[in-house]
Amino acid sequence: MTNVTVINHPVVQTKLTELRDYTTDTREFRALLNEIASLMLYEVTRDWPTKPRPVQTPLEKITGVELARRVTLVPILRAGLGMSDGVLALLPDARMGHLGVYRDEKTLEPVSYYTRLPPDIAETEVLLIDPMLATGGSGSAAISFLKKAGVTNMRFVCLVAAPEGIAWLHQQHPEVPIYTAAIDRQLNEKGYILPGLGDAGDRIFGT
Numbered sequence: 140m141t142n143v144t145v146i147n148h149p150v151v152q153t154k155l156t157e158l159r160d161y162t163t164d165t166r167e168f169r170a171l172l173n174e175i176a177s178l179m180l181y182e183v184t185r186d187w188p189t190k191p192r193p194v195q196t197p198l199e200k201i202t203g204v205e206l207a208r209r210v211t212l213v214p215i216l217r218a219g220l221g222m223s224d225g226v227l228a229l230l231p232d233a234r235m236g237h238l239g240v241y242r243d244e245k246t247l248e249p250v251s252y253y254t255r256l257p258p259d260i261a262e263t264e265v266l267l268i269d270p271m272l273a274t275g276g277s278g279s280a281a282i283s284f285l286k287k288a289g290v291t292n293m294r295f296v297c298l299v300a301a302p303e304g305i306a307w308l309h310q311q312h313p314e315v316p317i318y319t320a321a322i323d324r325q326l327n328e329k330g331y332i333l334p335g336l337g338d339a340g341d342r343i344f345g346t
């Protein structure tokens with residue numbers, strides 16, 4: 140599949156397997172999700188542009204680098220919040236935007252209920268995060284919001300993706316790269332990912 144990167148690192152896969160285990164409790168689930176988000180970030184940001192930054196070491200002047208653009212992290216509420224601390228651990232200067240989107244349980248259509256984005260988001264590198272890409276409805280709606288806000292540099296980062304969701308995002312937003320730790324088999328009749336890890340929001344927040 141084009142424009143999809145599966146982060147197959149053994150440490151990520153080991154932690155993902157623990158997350159999938161239904162006996163993993165809320166406390167451990169939160170910790171693992173953030174750890175995986177941090178680990179994935181190395182791959183997700185690998186080709187971000189940098190610009191020269193002169194520094195004086197204790198011995199000499201050199202020209203190092205810094206990120207060319209500021210970073211905005213945008214979790215899709217609620218479950219995306221479960222990955223935010225892991226990303227912020229490595230990018231502590233990132234600003235955060237919030238997009239509230241949930242799936243109607245019957246229609247599986249995305250319902251938007253909250254939008255709050257930094258005013259200069261269009262000039263930044265945007266990481267849109269949500270652990271689950273199922274039908275792709277929520278992710279696609281979130282990307283449309285970001286595009287309306289002028290965002291052109293964005294990456295969608297999830298943990299588990301269904302082939303159906305990847306296909307839908309590709310159809311709606313082919314230029315947006317997707318990063319995931321796994322592409323699972325399929326959706327069930329209720330739109331849950333199989334084998335998946337269940338309802339990510341419920342497992343993060345204990346609801």
Ligand code: PRP
Pocket residue numbers: 215216217218219240241242243247249269270271272273274275276277278304330338339340341
């Ligand atoms: C989950 C998940 C995604 C969405 C994925 O959120 O966090 O946002 O479902 O499904 P989709 O690809 O079919 O749209 P949910 O609607 O359960 O809301 P929550 O995060 O508030 O629990």
Ligand code: URA
Pocket residue numbers: 218271273330331332333335336337338339340
């Ligand atoms: N949302 C989830 O949290 N889990 C799924 O399997 C599908 C959508």
